Amino acid sequence: MTTEISAESALARTDPAIARLIDDEARRQRDSIRLIPSENYASRAVIEATGSVLTNKYSEGYPGRRYYEGQRYIDQIEELAIDRARQVFHVDHANVQPYSGSVANLAVYLAFAQPGDTIMGMGLPMGGHLTHGHNVSVTGKWFRAVHYGVDRDTGRVDFDEVARIAREERPKLIFCGGTAVPRTIEFDRFAEIADEVGAVLAADIAHIAGLVAGGAHPSPAGHAPVITTTTHKTLRGPRGAM
Structure with missing residues (x-):
């Protein structure tokens, strides 16, 4: 999934140079065949999750044993990831x-x-x-x-x-x-x-x-x-x- 940046997006308004470069990379990925084994096309769901408010949190330590407060939902996310990996x-x-x-x-x-x-x-x-x-x-x-x-x-x-x-x-x-x-x-x-x-x-x-x-x-x-x-x-x- 390659997603281009809308001209009305916050990123395009705040930093048009970066927005243009992201658009260029999105078009490159869309219009070419990549045969690099270590690369793949992330889904829209993955891109949404990685570009979410989770980027605001530090979460050093482990679920239930963190060094920062406000980890209630981070702990649940990590525990869910662990359970899925085990399965x-x-x-x-x-x-x-x-x-x-x-x-x-x-x-x-x-x-x-x-x-x-x-x-x-x-x-x-x-x-x-x-x-x-x-x-x-x-x-x-x-x-x-x-x-x-x-x-x-x-x-x-x-x-x-x-x-x-x-x-x-x-x-x-x-x-x-x-x-x-x-x-x-x-x-x-x-x-x-x-x-x-x-x-x-x-x-x-x-x-x-x-x-x-x-x-x-x-x-x-x-x-x-x-x-x-x-x-x-x-x-x-x-x-x-x-």
Whole structure:
């Protein structure tokens, strides 16, 4: 859904330059085909919700335990989001507060590893993500990252290599998933390797969350004790993560 700004809108009257640029972007999105996997077209309902009075509120803390007053309705909204996430992904717990997938992944690192610990993820050139230990990311600076890849002939994850690296390096944390993985992710095989070496398995499903929710891709639930995803991309929600 691309929405242009009315000439009579408050924004057009207050800041016509910004209104024109938003209109230009709306037309660009409407008139072109976007093939960027991390982008989607938010519905009018999502745009209305993200442009509402909720932007006026700070809500640090958790429902029922905030640092600011006036959270009665914010708490209900967050609890509703948590309940929906649990139902959609068939999990026991959900934290819907991260504002990006990178922040969600960083929270996982800080929960299960210490700076300097060895962590493991798919190499960026093979389809991984910057936050899976690439050296331009803080995850590659704070932690000792080792990477696995794919078989050059089949394009599939080389699980013999994954197992070998995991046994040699003994990572505290193993990330599976990535940004350019056109094959089905075999969460069960990653789980077997993580269990063998005593690592925590984290499944980053940011790019396939909608497919998982719709049953078109196997779920990591039951295999990975930690799952991260963004809320836009294939979920078509507002920008955020959980």
